[in-house]
Amino acid sequence: MECAIQRMLEEAPYNVHLFIKDPNTNHYFIQEKLHAVFSSASLIKVPILLGVLRYLERYHQDVHQEIRIAPEEWVDYSVISEQRIERSTIYELLVWMIITSDNAATNVLIDFIGMEFLNHYFRQIGLRQTKLQRKMMDFEKLERGIDNLTSANDMAHLFSRIYQQDLLPKQFSKLTIDILSRQRVHESLKRYLVDDVKMAHKTGGLETVEHDVGIVYNGSNDYLIGVFITEVTNNEYAKQLIGRISKSAYEHLVKRKG
Template identity: 55%
Template sequence: MNEIIQQFIENSSYKIHTVVQDYETDEVLVHIRADEVFSSASVIKVPILIAILHHLQQKGGDLQQVLTIASENVVEFSVITEQQQTSATLYELLTWMIITSDNTATNECIDFLGMDEFNRYFKEIGLSNTVVQRKMMDFERQQLGLDNETSARDMQHLFKLIYEGKLLEPKWNDIAIDILCRQRSQDSLKRYLLEPVKMAHKTGGLDTVDHDVGIVYTDGTAYFIGVFITEVTNNEKAKQEIGLISKMVYEHVVNKGGKDLNAVVNVMIANLHDKADVLSELVDEALYGMPVEVLEDVDDKWVRIRTFYRYEGFTLKENLDLNSETLTAWNADANDVVIESFADVLTAPKIQSAKIMTLTRGAFIQVVEEAGIEKGWSKVQLVSGECGYVRSDWVQNRVKVYTTTEDLFRQQVVQTALRYLGTPYRWGGKSPLGIDCSGLCSMAYMLNGAYIYRDAKIIDGFPLREITLEQMKRGDLIFFPGHVAMYIGDDHYIHSSLGGNEVNVNSLNPHEENYREDLATTITGVASLF
């Protein structure tokens, strides 16, 4: 895990500090630049919260006491300022300070104890690099070199104490965690997490820094993650990088190859229908080796499933392997994918040998080591445990989460889409045997480590965001009524079109021979991963 994150960080144009700790095993999974000190931005508000709650616990204070808002504390980026409040309870101040990062509330909280008392308490609990030296929006002190600072290691230490309840009595600790779990800024650590995740965390950002840090609670376990980015020139891109690191960590710690995925596709293509009926609409295709979650045992033939990319449908039980022992090993070890249109799995590493089965592009497979194997061939293991051989050039390591730069991702996703040129149109399809418009786009993204909604829609909880047509770049998606295409540059787009009968390229330029007026004049939106 540490090596994967390190590779991602090396590709970043920013300076990233990060620590990840699995609370179930107590293992520190990632520690990169953990002890370097940096501007804390608004994550300083977490130790401020804990210090005040500790003070109230020790002194018998009241969270409902009302404080008058001092005029010198009124600053921008504040709900209190917007509402022109002149007073608030201490509980309100603490809550707004965390959940909306309210700067006026924070300034009042700093006055409540004073900087010296905060810094004394920080040292007392072992935060050796954390210090508060200015109020929010006090850029004069910042220019004098007096900034609020911390380190990834300090945040790791603080949140571990919060998680274990070692700083506050249960009543007060529960209040702290409750407030942190109500954080409203969800565009960093939670950005690419599809599942509803409980997270006690705090974001922080300035023009040149972006942070998000906290505890991720999952079924039966929890982990700490802190990602702190400095030397930032584009805040939106920095938040994306935090989200990508978070996604990689989540997949490693929580899913561990598939937490809720309790079946795996054992046929070349498993049809997903909208009803438990082979004559009903084909809505999707799950490809060989893909793990799925069985949601409902419908009858002796049918189950309702959810794919690992969160699409649901009905499929025949015969399309799935439901053996729990098989699943555990497969989900952990099937780390390769077929990239050729079709790949025959043969009984021996020579073209004259018998065929075991054929796989399509996108099928998951497990490459296993074999000494002395003939050059150009790879030994692979199937879901059943049977082994065979495929051409080495036809498989590659699965990209579970993309770690490339934006420019490289755009280039690769377009190249992947172009590999489907000429593929026949098939409603609900997503293999070289036949593919529809959203199947083409979702497969191109999936094969490069990004998971968008499978249908021609922009759905909350998935990573695409709407942009303007003028902002569109290669790899972005163009939406039409009931249709989607991928922009590939120079006014051209690739799509699987029922009207064109196959995957082809058309133009938005009316002067081009492959211009399609019916599409160019009915664009409903454009979306980007970036």
């Protein structure tokens, strides 16, 4: 596996950060550019999911409570906006934020608990390079170089703790995995897997980045995988590269042990 993936990295026209990790032993099967910081794109929505649930736990609030969505929060590429929804439960917003990467839902949740709370929570759970600095679709800030950031190391740490279910109360830990497992965007890590694989994951993409990270469940052979590609000029090619790396890992860690 290592040799095959290293060849892919050597031939890749882009900058590739990645990890493949055993969540039970914390052993890295392979790692590349773990500590380099890059634009998180929609990966930032995973720690936001956890941060919102932590906020509800701390202040004894109900995940099914309704909150208002102002029409000015509607943005493009959002099922919330498509439906012109003006009230929604926090639960529904969390689900849409992850499974369709809904930007309107994300922005409403950021406003609900605040960037300061979220960034403090990120640091509290050990994310050293993950920072929320702008809302989704805020291209004005993005043009000024103000972006949301993370690293492969932070994502490896985050998904390890999601897997271990040690960040939140049991019901919220299970809810986190349930929502991530209902992901509807499967153009990268699952791209070339023919088996019906259970994967709790999240994608992220902008014009110059393409990411996918998550947990692959397969009984005793569970593993974590994250592939993060920067300096992208062809997003479709980048998704294909993530798919090839993912297939190589799956065939080595699952098929050969099966």
